[in-house]
Amino acid sequence: MTDIEVADWWGTAVSRIEPDHIELRGIPVADLIGEIGFGAMIWLMVRGERPTGRQARLLEAALVAGVDHGPHAPSIAIARMAATCGVGLNNAMASAVNTLGDSHGGAGQQCVELLDDVLDAAAGSAAIDEAATEVIAAWRARGVRYLPGFGHRFHTRDPRRDPLLSLVEQAVDDGTVPGDHLRAALAVETALNKGRSRPVPMNIDGATAVIHAELGFPAPLARGLFVLSRSVGILAHAWEETGQGRRNKGPVPPAVRPTYLGEHPAQPAAPHDTEAEGIR
Secondary structure (H helix, E strand, C coil): CCCCHHHCCCCCCCCEECCEEEEEEEEHHHHHHHCHHHCCCHHHHHHCCCCCCHHHHHHHHHHCCCCCCCCCCCHHHHHHHHCCCCCHHHHHEEEEEEEECCEEEEEEHHHHHHHHHHHHHHHHCCCCHHHHHHHHHHHCCCCCCCCCCCCCCCCCCCCHHHHHHHHHHHHHHHCCCCHHHHHHHHHHHHHHCCCCCCCEEEEHHHHHHHHHCCCCCCCHHHHHHHHCCCCHHHHHHHHHHHHHCCCCCCCCCCCCCCCCCCCCCCCCCCCCCCCCCCCC
């Protein structure tokens, strides 16, 4: 291959790196250092444009809200366990990030897809409430037991929900976001709770899904943004664990013996005691 062909092979609009010069999305890095926040930098790098101040603050709120949920979360627990295995912070963080899949970490992306389905259904002349009911039924018919973004195994009402949705409402009022995905999410929440004695409110995944979708991020990026957010908590927990002196920390304390679910080998028959029976 020629030099030009090799250069084109790695062609990118994200960055331009040359001797003594670095540009990120066409902006010299020297012009960004000290002048842009990390949330706004994420926006710039992913989307190729700077957000407005209000857009950046709303994205920052979502990123801050998702940083940690303690060792209850598998990603955090794995970060702490890996940190005691002599692998270093980078491996501990990578081990934790690699657990962020469909069941743990993917609900934000799935919730954006759910809300998009509601808006698509509503665009076909159905009211948003009717569309939410139809989409819930359709997702249930596909075998979805837990709707992504709603309910929580630990909280009766996720403490992050209300402050995040309040910020979205403010952003709708000031014209920063349109509010369509917020309305869809609230419609799903209402439809989901009809006839229930125990409410199933929106959770962190649902609230951040609303923010990401309102800001125009496609569904797959909702998961990527959550990974960036949770990486902060992963780093903090891994670092704390390295200072606690444990080695080879397992998922349960050493005194706990996991329940054995396999079969026990047959016990050999006891020797026949003829003396006891008076047999000579």
